[in-house]
Amino acid sequence: MMTFRKISAESSGRLITAYFTQELPDPEHDFRTQPGKVPDADGGRLTSYYTGRDGRASWRPDMQPKIAAALGIDPRTPPKNAQLNRLFEAKRADNGEDWSRNARKISAYDLTMAPHKSVTLAAEFAPTEAERAAIWHAIDRANDATMLYVAQEIGFARRGHGGEDGADPGEVAWVSFRHDTARPTVEARDAGTGQTYLIDTPAGGDPHAHIHNALFNVVVTDEGHVGSLDTKRLRSRVHEFGAYFQAQLADELRRIGIAQQYDANEQATVISAVPQDISDFFSKGRRNVIRAAKEYAAAEGADWAHMPIERKRRILSMAGLAARLDKDKGTSDHEIWREQARRLGWEQKSLLGTPAAPVGTxxxxxxxxxxxxxxxxxxxxxxxxxxxxxxxxxxxxxxxxxxxxxxxxxxxxxxxxxxxxxxxxxxxxxxxxxxx
Known part of the structure; x- marks a missing residue:
């Protein structure tokens, strides 16, 4: 499936980056310079681009020079947090200047691709790291194919107010973030600016593979005109793009020999070997930390509704962490999930098999x-x-x-x-x- 959210240029870029990167520090090396180590479906090697993406931000893989120059990006090096902070405020990554003379209210659109829960569980409980990487490789490739389609369809620079003078095709850019967990996420409003942020709390979550693609609200035409995205095309075709992602993912899973079928609503591909009751169990959602955060604030003599966003973020972090430590005694999400699967009596065997050919002619x-x-x-x-x-x-x-x-x-x-x-x-x- 695919969902999308707007990212306001008036938001704090640092908080947006913290949400997407899950507060990971800048990478110490460029993962793309490391050789791939995981066999692909053809018996060769996965590209270093795919084997190294886990947990790191990555630019659009085929970023074109004109759009990179307009955004102040060097696509040959991995994204740094300071660069992302500026970009999410509609500023150039290199020097913090505006993208163009026309101000942006929206800096980017968060397009999130998510496979069915069974695909998540197949990756999470894969018996080997090679199999886990192969399944994530399939998700990554389906995500990138879909984003290329989205770029083709909405990559038009609007001219005039609201596009009243038409739109010209051009280049666009995005940055992708892999997440493997659905944590309790709280919408918190900054009393000072009125902006609303998503805050990812450290409370335990459920397995949930998904990729956030922050598509920047800027298009550069062949003539060098810099405009904003024609997002009318995005709103009307979200379901089509989501279906395209599912179709691409199904093809990628066939290439590594994983048997699959439709889900109950015939909207997604499901890995057949993952039992439905197991998928249901790991889709339950486990905690609501906002109540604990408000109680903590009240105990401190503070009014939650009128707090600045930074203080809310700190309290949510502490409240969630306290709830987590009290229940799970410091064990990681992945350890908890494995113990839960063991208690349910489910152990996943290898799902990789002979690549499957498409159906018929x-x-x-x-x-x-x-x-x-x-x-x-x-x-x-x-x-x-x-x-x-x-x-x-x-x-x-x-x-x-x-x-x-x-x-x-x-x-x-x-x-x-x-x-x-x-x-x-x-x-x-x-x-x-x-x-x-």
């Missing part, structure tokens, strides 16, 4: 995906006379989760074309779609 796959999409669209028309064209693309992409999406975006285009040509079956009758 290309035309057969298109036909299967068309029938999937047509079935779901017919349900939409049971309660609506008109639906957005974007839903055709969403259901086409979801249909390709089960068949394979080797042709990428062109496969979605082809399935949509079949829907438009063949129409749907409604109430036992074949009907055509009319575009307005």
């Amino acid at each position: 290309r035309e057969q796959r298109y036909d299967i995906a068309y029938r999937f999409a047509a079935r779901h669209l017919a349900r939409e028309f049971e309660t609506a006379a008109v639906i957005d064209h974007d839903k055709l693309r969403t259901y086409a992409a979801r249909g390709l989760i089960g068949t394979g999406i080797e042709g990428g975006v062109k496969d979605i285009d082809h399935v949509v074309s079949l829907i438009e040509q063949r129409g749907l079956e409604l109430g036992g009758e074949r009907v055509s779609l009319v575009q307005e």
Whole structure:
């Protein structure tokens, strides 16, 4: 799935960076200079880019010179916290100057890609580090393929107020952050500025693999014009992009021989070997620390609602940590999860197998995906006379989760074309779609 949030340029860049990096310090070396050590699906080696991403910020892998120059980024070196602090305030990474003459209210959009819980658990409980890395490699590649698609679709520099003078295609940039845990996250408002922040507390969480992609709100055209993103395209197509991520992930898992199927809602790929009750157990969410934080503040004679954000952050950290230490006696999340799995009687064996070929011929796959999409669209028309064209693309992409999406975006285009040509079956009758 994919979700997105806006990041305000008036926010504290340091707090935004702390959330994304989980307060990790700057890397001591560039992981991309280290050789890959994990075999990939073809028996070779994973690139150092993928084997080294764990827990570190990483620039868009194919960052172009013009956008890098506009943002003051050197894509040959890993992101530093001070650079990220500036970028999240719509400033250049190198000198803190504005990106352009036009001020930005939004500095970036947080596009988060998340696989089904079963994929998270397959990686977390993998019997070897090599298998864990191979599954994360699949998630990373699906994430990057999806972000390239997003960039292609919304990478247009708006001209004039709100884009009233049109938009020109250009280059965009993002920075990605891997997270493997869903911690209790609190929305805290800064009484001084009115800005609301997400604060990741140190209380124990559940396993949850996901990648945050901070897509900067800047586009540089071939002529050198610097504009802001055309985000109208983003809002209307979030579900399609999420479905594209799932289809890409399904293909990546097939390449390493992991058996899979649709989830109950037919919106995501699920690793078949992970029992549903295990997925349910590790999806429960375990603590709410905001009550403890407010009680701590009251005991100190302070009013939570009127506290500055830095003090709230410190209290949330202490309250969450106190709750965690009292219950778990200092053990790590990963140790807790393994003990819980042991008590449940679940031990994961290796899931890697022979790479699986896509289903049937290309035309057969298109036909299967068309029938999937047509079935779901017919349900939409049971309660609506008109639906957005974007839903055709969403259901086409979801249909390709089960068949394979080797042709990428062109496969979605082809399935949509079949829907438009063949129409749907409604109430036992074949009907055509009319575009307005």
